[in-house]
Amino acid sequence: MGAPVQHGLTEHSHGAGVPLQIRSDRLRSSSVADFPEITKQQDLWRYLDADQLKGLDADVLAEYSEQVSFSGPAGVDFEWILSSAAPVGSIGLPEDRVSAAGYTNASKTLLVKIADELNSSEEIKISVHGDSTSASALHVFISAGKFSNTTLIIEHTGLGVLSENVEIAVAAEAKLNLVTLQNWDKGSAHVSAHFAKLERNSYLKHTVASFGGDLVRVTPIATFSGPGAEVELNGVYFAEAGQHLENRPFVDHAAPNCKSRVTYKGALQGEKAHTVWIGDVLIRAIAEGTDTYELNRNLLLTDGTRADSVPNLEIETGEIEGAGHASASGRFDDEHLFYLQARGITPDEARRLVVLGFLVEVIQKTGIPTLVDSLTSLLEEKLNRN
Amino acid sequence: MSILQVKNLHVSVDTDQGAKEILRGVDLTIRSGEIHAVMGPNGSGKSTLAYSIAGHPKYTVTDGEILLDGENVLEMSVDERARAGLFLAMQYPVEIPGVSVSNFLRTAKTAVTGEAPALRTWIKDVREAMDNLKIDSTFSERNVNEGFSGGEKKRHEILQLELLKPRFAILDETDSGLDVDALKIVSEGVNRAHAASDLGVLLITHYTRILRYIKPDFVHVFVAGKIAEEGGPELADRLEAEGYDRYVKA
Numbered sequence: 238m239g240a241p242v243q244h245g246l247t248e249h250s251h252g253a254g255v256p257l258q259i260r261s262d263r264l265r266s267s268s269v270a271d272f273p274e275i276t277k278q279q280d281l282w283r284y285l286d287a288d289q290l291k292g293l294d295a296d297v298l299a300e301y302s303e304q305v306s307f308s309g310p311a312g313v314d315f316e317w318i319l320s321s322a323a324p325v326g327s328i329g330l331p332e333d334r335v336s337a338a339g340y341t342n343a344s345k346t347l348l349v350k351i352a353d354e355l356n357s358s359e360e361i362k363i364s365v366h367g368d369s370t371s372a373s374a375l376h377v378f379i380s381a382g383k384f385s386n387t388t389l390i391i392e393h394t395g396l397g398v399l400s401e402n403v404e405i406a407v408a409a410e411a412k413l414n415l416v417t418l419q420n421w422d423k424g425s426a427h428v429s430a431h432f433a434k435l436e437r438n439s440y441l442k443h444t445v446a447s448f449g450g451d452l453v454r455v456t457p458i459a460t461f462s463g464p465g466a467e468v469e470l471n472g473v474y475f476a477e478a479g480q481h482l483e484n485r486p487f488v489d490h491a492a493p494n495c496k497s498r499v500t501y502k503g504a505l506q507g508e509k510a511h512t513v514w515i516g517d518v519l520i521r522a523i524a525e526g527t528d529t530y531e532l533n534r535n536l537l538l539t540d541g542t543r544a545d546s547v548p549n550l551e552i553e554t555g556e557i558e559g560a561g562h563a564s565a566s567g568r569f570d571d572e573h574l575f576y577l578q579a580r581g582i583t584p585d586e587a588r589r590l591v592v593l594g595f596l597v598e599v600i601q602k603t604g605i606p607t608l609v610d611s612l613t614s615l616l617e618e619k620l621n622r623n
Numbered sequence: 624m625s626i627l628q629v630k631n632l633h634v635s636v637d638t639d640q641g642a643k644e645i646l647r648g649v650d651l652t653i654r655s656g657e658i659h660a661v662m663g664p665n666g667s668g669k670s671t672l673a674y675s676i677a678g679h680p681k682y683t684v685t686d687g688e689i690l691l692d693g694e695n696v697l698e699m700s701v702d703e704r705a706r707a708g709l710f711l712a713m714q715y716p717v718e719i720p721g722v723s724v725s726n727f728l729r730t731a732k733t734a735v736t737g738e739a740p741a742l743r744t745w746i747k748d749v750r751e752a753m754d755n756l757k758i759d760s761t762f763s764e765r766n767v768n769e770g771f772s773g774g775e776k777k778r779h780e781i782l783q784l785e786l787l788k789p790r791f792a793i794l795d796e797t798d799s800g801l802d803v804d805a806l807k808i809v810s811e812g813v814n815r816a817h818a819a820s821d822l823g824v825l826l827i828t829h830y831t832r833i834l835r836y837i838k839p840d841f842v843h844v845f846v847a848g849k850i851a852e853e854g855g856p857e858l859a860d861r862l863e864a865e866g867y868d869r870y871v872k873a
Contacts, residue, residue, distance in 0.1 A: 536720060571680060572717045576767075578701035579677050579711050580727075580783065581734035590730055594766075595721030 260487065260519045260551060265330040269296050269341055272334035281333050284513040284545055285481055289452045291398045291426040292372035293335045298342035301375040301399060304368070305347060309361035312352040313387070320346045320376055328378070328404035329432020329458060336430040336456075339400030343376035349389070353382035353408070360605070361389040367397025370424060378404045381411040381439075388414040388605065393450075396422045405433035405441065409463060412440045416603055420615070421450035428454045435495070437463030444603050445472040445501075447482045448615060454483040461492040461524070470499045472514075473599040473612075475592075475619055476542070478507030486531075487517040490524035496558075499531035502599050504592050505542035506619070514564070516548045520557060528558035535566035536595050538588070589620055625692050625708065625790045627653045627676075627823060632687035634668075634675045645671045647848035648687070651825075653791060658817065658824040660834060660859060663845030664867040669827045670714060672845070673795040676825075677711035678704050691791075706735050708790030712780040712797050719767035724779070725749070727767045728786060735787050752785045756812050774805040781812035791823040792816065798833035810836030831863040846870040 264271065273279070275287045275294045287294060307315045318325070325346045331337035349361065365375065379389065391403070407413050419427055427450050433441055447453040459468040470486045488497040503512045514533040535544035548562035569591055577587035593616060600612050634646035645668045653659050663669050675682045676689060678701040689696040691707055699707060719727065728749060733739045740748075753760060756778045768776050777797055784792050794813065798806055814837060816822050826837060834856070842858040843850045844867075851870050852858065 534720070567720060569720075573719055575679055575701060576713065576717050576719065577727075577731075579705055579713075580731035580787065581702050581705035582730055583702050583734070586730065586734070590722050590726070591719060592721070594723065594726060598721070 260517050260549070261489070261521070263332050265332055267326065267330055267337060267340045269334060269337045272337055275334055284483060284511070285452065289426065289481060290335060290428065291370065291452070293338060293398060293400045293426060293428055295338065295372060298338055298400060299371050299373040300342070300344060301365070301373040304366050304395075305375065306364045306366070307347070307349070307362060310355075310357040310359040312355035312357065313361050314350040316348045316350070317345045318348050320344055324380070324406065325376065325378055325404070328406050328434045329430070331402065331430060332456070332458075333430070335400050335428045336402055339374040339402050339428075339430070340376065342374035343402070346376040346378050349377065349379045351379070351381045351385045351387050353384060355382065355385045355387060357387055361387060363389070363391045365391065365393045365397070365399070367395040367399065367421070367425070370396060370398050372398045372400070375399060375401045377401070378406070379413075379415070380406045381408060381413040383408040384410045386412040389416070390605070390608070391415070391417045393417070393419045393421055393427060396425055398426045399428070401427065401429040403429065403431045405431060407433060407435045407439040407441050409436040410438050411436070414442045414603065416444045416446060416605065416608065417455065419447040419450055419453045419455070421453070423449070423451065425450040426452040428452075429456070431455065431457040433457065433459045433468070435459065435461050435463065435466040435468060438465040439463070440467045442469045442603070443471065444599070445484060446600065446612060447472075447474040447484070448619070451479065452481045454485075456485040456487070458487045458489065459497065460489040461495040464492050464494045466492070467496040468498075469602070470497070471599050471602050472501035472503075473596050474501075474503040474512060475596065475616060476503065476505045476510040476512050477619060477622070479509050481511045481513075483513040485515045485517070488519070488529065490518070490520040490527045490529065493524055494526035495524065496528040498529075500599060500602070501533045502535070502596055503544065504536040504538055504596060505544055506538040508541040510542040512543075513545045514547070516562065516564070517551070518549070518560070518562070519551045520553060520560060522553040525554055525556040526558055527560065529560045531562045533564045534595070536592065537566060537568045538592065589617065592616065592620055625655045625823065627709075627791045628688070628690040629672075629676070630688045630690070632672070632675065632689065633685045634671055634682050635685055636671070636682055642683070644685070645848050646675065649849055651843065651850065653823045653825055655790065655823050656817070656821045657841065658826060658837060658839045659841045659843060660826045660828060660839035661843045661845050662828055662831070662859065662862060664871055665829065667845045668848040669845050670795055673711055673793045673825070673827055676709060676793055677701065702734065705789075710784055710787060710789035710792045712784060712792060712794045714795040714797075714799065716768045716776045716780055718769045720769065722767050723764055724767055725763040728783065731783065731787060735789075748786065752782055755785075755815065756782055757808055758782060773800040774802065777801060777805070777809055778812070781809050781816075785812055785816050788816070788820050789822070791825065793825045793827065795827050796829060798828055798830065806833060807836060813837050831859050834859050844870060
């Protein structure tokens with residue numbers, strides 16, 4: 238399955254250089270000491286400098302719990318529990334040093350318990366609002382009960398330097414629509430590891446929307462633990478001058494007859510705007526009947542931007558429905574502009590048309606109209622800045 | 624009645640070896656309702672003329688004028704020219720990622736008329752124009768020119784011509800790469816637009832084939848950056864028989 242040919246796009250390269258580490262062999266530990274000091278030589282951190290982490294790679298981080306507020310419909314319980322207690326850690330353990338630092342230093346975990354069979358259109362909201370640059374740690378555990386059907390938004394605003402671990406347990410037959418929005422102030426750094434486990438016939442729609450923050454790095458891991466489940470990992474990002482926005486989604490097909498769709502789209506504008514997308518999919522031997530497709534597209538709006546995009550597909554069984562990937566980064570260039578202008582469209586309107594058309598599509602997949610409106614306005618603001 | 628005048632137009636492009644003059648004094652006058660064919664061999668500057676009128680930034684006008692009803696076109700930006708009533712059907716339409724055909728057409732229509740079209744009549748107009756050009760309705764939701772075949776791109780250009788209703792249309796080798804069926808469909812579209820709004824047409828072509836379907840009032844032979852000979856439709860017949868050798872060898 239190839240990507241559609243598109244003007245001005247460059248294809249990603251396949252298998253350049255060293256063989257990839259087998260994803261399932263990666264170290265998992267809650268202890269910072271188990272991970273080496275971060276350097277650019279490590280594959281996991283090769284696209285950024287350790288100082289961009291603003292101290293998140295230290296052994297000791299502060300608690301973040303004071304600046305977290307939440308709300309939701311009846312049937313959703315919020316409780317701060319000790320991180321040493323169950324079920325914390327049952328869905329996923331850190332796979333990198335910053336995640337481990339967050340794990341060790343968050344002594345309490347916000348447990349969000351969605352009752353079995355709760356079907357609510359009222360959004361569950363977790364608001365993380367920061368006002369300092371001291372490196373800190375937050376742990377959230379979301380449990381979507383059997384046959385529940387809910388929407389949850391985690392919103393990050395203000396000034397913060399945060400290592401965050403989010404565990405997402407999606408019980409059998411549950412449907413969860415989760416959005417994590419990163420709209421931090423300048424000076425912020427946020428490294429967030431999401432671990433989702435999908436039981437039999439469950440469905441998770443997971444959207445990462447990253448706009449504000451000097452560094453935002455989100456690593457969503459979705460693991461199928463029962464057959465017939467489906468995950469959509471979507472992402473949308475807009476990097477401006479000096480921003481580093483990184484996404485590393487990973488789908489672990491560890492059960493048969495599951496379906497995954499990974500769709501990330503980003504735009505870059507301004508000097509040293511940098512985005513990274515590493516999309517891993519592992520189809521284990523047991524995962525017969527797997528259907529997977531992952532896609533990353535980047536739109537480079539100005540000179541001086543850089544988009545790295547690498548899809549990796551590891552297949553241990555041939556008995557699958559389908560597996561494919563596409564990745565391409567293209568420029569919005571003078572010829573695009575000329576074409577639109579030659580139809581009477583002003584340059585500002587042309588840019589708006591292209592960027593919104595490109596990115597809003599992903600936001601619309603959330604099916605949350607208020608979010609579509611607010612993020613569209615946010616994007617328009619950013620475009621007007623150029 | 625409108626009039627588009629090109630007077631003593633000199634145009635150059637930047638190359639690695641410095642500025643290179645491509646148009647060397649072009650004079651051409653087109654009135655509403657007239658169809659002018661500009662014919663010439665490869666490299667004669669035909670497309671440069673088309674792009675210069677539309678205002679492509681790659682081309683620098685070093686001398687001469689372009690006037691639309693007396694207004695100085697050269698002082699207008701590309702989008703201002705389009706809003707003033709000039710339309711260029713491109714030889715190689717580019718793909719625009721993320722912008723659907725329907726969104727694009729509506730935005731362009733709003734831009735050229737200065738107000739958003741009434742939704743109900745607009746949808747009907749678009750559908751009718753697409754039917755006429757045998758463009759499948761699913762194209763509305765596809766991104767502009769993305770994955771379109773060569774013929775589909777050209778039909779999409781003529782679709783825009785019919786919907787945007789300019790005063791003058793410049794067709795830059797719209798016939799190239801089309802099979803006979805597609806050529807007929809595209810030509811019918813141009814003839815419809817011509818009949819519907821007294822459109823003035825500047826038809827740029829290498830071959831005489833399209834002139835079987837679109838009848839020119841005037842034929843200009845373009846050689847080495849200027850018009851070498853002018854006449855009526857009979858000049859096209861002569862070119863069909865003799866080719867461009869006579870001009871190129873001279």
